[in-house]
Amino acid sequence: MPSVALWEICLSIKDYMIYNKVAGVEKGSIAEELGVKPGDVLIAINGELIRDVFDYRMRIMDNELKLRFYVADEGVEQEVEVEKDDDENMGLIFEEPLMDKCSSCHNNCVFCFIRQLPANMRETLYFRDDDARMSFLTGNYVTLTNLNDDEFERMLSYRLSPINVSVHTTNPSLRCEMLNNRFAGNIMDRLLRIKEAGLEINCQFVLCPGINDGEELISSIEDLATLGDNVKSIAVVPVGLTKFRDENNLPKLKAYDEQSAAKVLEIVEKYQKLFEEERGTRLLYAADEFYLRANRELPEDEAYEDYPQLENGVGIIADFKATMDREIERRSAKGGAVAKSRFAFFGSKEIKEGQQRQLVWEITGTDAQRFHQEYKAKLDEIYNIDYEAIAVKNNFFGESITVTGLLTGGDILACVSERIEKTGDRPDLILISSNSLKADEDIFLDDMTLMDFGNSLNVEVLVRKSVEDLFTKLDRRYIKKVGLGKEPRRRK
Secondary structure, rough: OOOHHHHHHHHOOHHHHHHHHEEEEEEOHHHHHHOOOOOOEEEEEOOOOOOOOOHHHOOOOOOOOEEEEEOOOOOEEEEEEEEEOOOOOOEEEEOOOOOOOOOOOOOOOOOHHHOOOOOOHHHHOOOEEEHHHHHHOOOOOOOOOOOOOOHHHHHOOOOOEEEEEEEOOOHHHHHHHHHHOOHHHHHHHHHHHHOOOOEEEEEEEOOOOOOOOHHHHHHHHHHOOOOOHHEEEEEEEEEOOOOOOOOOOOOOOOOHHHHHHHHHHHHHHHHHEEEEEEOOOOOOOEEEHHHHHHOOOOOOHHHHHHOOOHHHHOOOOHHHHHHHHHHHHEEOOOOEEEEEEEEEOHHHHHHHHHHOEEEEEEEEEEEEEEEEEEOHHHHHHHHOOOEEEEEEOOOOOOOOOHHHHHHHHHHHHHHHHHHHHHHHHOOOOEEEEHHHHHHHHEOOOOOOOOOHHHHHHEEEEEEEHHHHHHHHHHHHHHHOOOOOOOOOOOOO
8 A cells, every 4th residue: 555545645636525425335235244334435446546436337346356445433444355246236325326526518409408497496407417427327318528538438448338329410510500519520430439349329319390300310310220239229309398498598499290290200110110120120219299299199019119218208108008007907807897806995995875986186297198097997996086187287388398297396286276176176185296306305396395285285195106106006095905916027
């Protein structure tokens, strides 16, 4: 060891107390056996300083490790030796997932949603990340414009795959124009380098009518096709436009209408057929919104294969319907009757003569409402409830924003309050999708808390994280499970 403590060297490089601090330790893990506690700080592995999650992920792959920690309780450094299997995780959970400061975006994309936000929202909503490391941690899509050549090669050297890339167009001059970044035109060079490194790529295009669709989209798809099997999926997503674009002095953009959306689908379906014939996979997928705008039927579950672009809004409705059908089937006997052999009603929840069913409202965006409502009869039958999917118009961002995940507490409260006033019905339970709330806190985009929302209506509110969670919550509230067997998920 050098004469100067490694910890002192670390402090001269960056604040390790912030970025490498341990937030928690997984039960039964190596870290727990070592006695690592929240507040301790990881400094180095096998003599190498841990700069970020890239370094950490690479170093812990070794079977024999020497880990140096700053032990917070004692205020000293400590080195421990570990022998582990190849696939064995250390079990460390860090306060900062990147183990470094997240890189902000250097682009000013013409379609950027964050630039379309109103003023005076919470500060974190305005942060535009374009950090390649987040691609591996959370599945974020990155433009690859915020990496110099050395950083790019370092990323490749760690062999973390797949890399999720916001391509938008392969036309160099057009990409520079759309991203407002004169260095953005080298996208095909970088994608080719990723291919040469043997790594996989997921790609996305945010399409703007008359800019990067039509012939430009065709050219971009064909360019990506030259990268062969390294490209695992391609998504086309329509630009989202809020009512604040003019107020924020942003370039004029059009939204997709029935005709322009249909033209995009024609291109997508043409290449899906070609790719399926040549590669055995559709490879290219359109976001659900294109089908809705074009007034077209959405593809069935099998059309999305293993749902590689679900987080991009591709196949959400098909996945929703398939999961709903599966969960209902598990709870139903032949003919649709409740499977009494698997479920039994709580006595207090049984419908007695003259007793009204409990009213359950599920909050959705305007696009999703009709798909939820299709399942009303089945949910009513299984749970003896009166289920309604309530479509909320997005007055905050503008009615062109139709997804559930961008609804604010204020808009939901206004919609529900108006419905109660008009109908005289008050729900016994309101279900809110977790997509409408902050990831780690029960707060809507407009900073209304879930508690304040529920208290304003004097109604019980539950958050559902998924379709499966919807059924779990209804199971617990309305019926007693007496032996429902668990089945493996269709996909991870």
